[in-house]
Amino acid sequence: MNxxxxxxxxxxxxxKAxxxxxxxxxxxxxSYKELGVSSLELVEVVTRTAKELGLSLAFKELGSVKTTDDLAEVLLRLQPKA
Amino acid sequence: MPALLPTTKDEAAKRLREEAHQAEPGQDFTIRGFQPEDAWGVARCFFEVYAEHYPFDTYYVPQKLIEANRQGDMISAVACTQRGDIVAFGSLFRNFSRNPRLYETGQASVIPSYRGTLAVLCIQEHLFNDVGAGLEVDAIFGEPVCNHRVMQRVSSVFGFSETGIELCLMPGETYRKGDSSGGRVSTVLAFKVLRDSSRELYLPLEYETILGGMLTNLPLTRNVHISTAPIPETGQSDLDVRCFEQMQALRIFVCGLGRDFEKRLADELALAASKGVEVFQVMVNLGEPWSGRGIEVLRRQGFFFGGLLPHWYGTDGLLMQKLAFAPDFGSLELETPASRELLAFIREDRAGLGRD
Incomplete structure (x- = not known):
């Protein structure tokens, strides 16, 4: 996935969240803060997306995520290489 | 950290108001285990989230928090910025003295300016995967709420297994709105077993099938028997009774079953009902060969299946529950097929008592 x-x-x-x-x-x-996204809503987005991508996440990787762009970068990095 | 630390919540609140500290937003943070030098930062974090209104002193009084962590009653983690601000905090709690190696997940708190981050999830991962596995912890359990599915999903992501449903456990006002079961919120019982050794398990005949099925999906080694033994002639029941009047809930931990159980139970239920309690829970030790007799007594008094409690007594326990009102089963938001099957079984079991 690109x-x-x-x-x-x-x-x-x-x-959806x-x-x-x-x-x-x-x-x-x-940033999620600027958009007014709460922790719980963000958790909903991350867990739902990880499930749909079939990813097992190490959340430590997500500590510095502040925007959707940041999150996409991390998820791309975590995707198994084809 | 102040040179002289406050020793009471009032003192701490006064100092926190005076210093009016606020963490600078947007800093990167790292997740790690709690250190004694974090205690004042945790007090600042709680004050920023709840002012002085969080009902437990431990988080405001550094020495109490340090001591609880030192003694192992709490296992805590923090999200700490480079400047040393604690922007989020989470804990596991020792739940019940009969098994000090069983911990409950506590609520994680994040200061408002960091709510658009994943600090909570990172802290939970640290507690569930790293800390729990490194310490003398047999199992961790949580009670994700059923008025939405997010926390249930988080629980699944971290490898917790659903073993029961606690109907209408929490007052609705705790969560602003309930699941319309009398305005109260139900919770899923979810366990993550970290360590196990072979133990005896005595199943009540009525619940042999559901519990047997559950055991195949849990990392537990059990010598399973059907409980047929009578309660011993000698000895009185050993009950640990906890009445939560604010929550209108009663929890009775049956630590030993005696011939007086039926009477003692009836007395405790009547006393609690007179205080306005509407949710009744009883935990029975399935490590006792006569556990099935306790379940028979409970069913006679209107209790129905709640869930399996792995490691609750060192051996496993069984939660039985009873409500003073009819729950709205259709209003529960459940994430997994396993929890939906559990609810269907609970509903059938309750209906089988023929009390409606």
């Missing part, structure tokens, strides 16, 4: 596909999956799951975002164009470079 970065665009991972970003699109993350945005889909973010909209926060229905208020459904009709919005989400800026993936904006």
């Amino acid at each position: 970065k665009e596909a991972v970003l699109s999956l993350l945005v889909k799951n973010l909209k 926060i229905p208020e975002f459904a009709d919005e164009e989400l800026d993936t470079a904006k």
